[in-house]
Amino acid sequence: MSDKKFICDFCFKDQDVVALIIASPSVDSHRDGSQSGICNECVALSMNILLDRYEEARKIVTFSATADTAK
Numbered sequence: 144m145s146d147k148k149f150i151c152d153f154c155f156k157d158q159d160v161v162a163l164i165i166a167s168p169s170v171d172s173h174r175d176g177s178q179s180g181i182c183n184e185c186v187a188l189s190m191n192i193l194l195d196r197y198e199e200a201r202k203i204v205t206f207s208a209t210a211d212t213a214k
């Protein structure tokens with residue numbers, strides 16, 4: 144198998160069970176050859192924590208999201 148498998152480093156789910164994994168910018172891979180990353184579920188969770196805790200983050204994220212979804 145030459146395809147690299149992506150694993151979420153937060154919840155350890157792999158690409159087959161989550162919608163999306165964002166690859167880590169690090170070139171490091173796990174011992175089994177899988178690549179580090181973070182899944183959409185953990186990103187969503189992290190976003191909620193950030194939005195709850197940091198007013199400044201809320202402004203930044205809201206601005207970016209608005210720019211991305213503008214039609």
Ligand SMILES: [Zn+2]
Nearest residue numbers: 151154182185
């Ligand atoms: Zn995850």
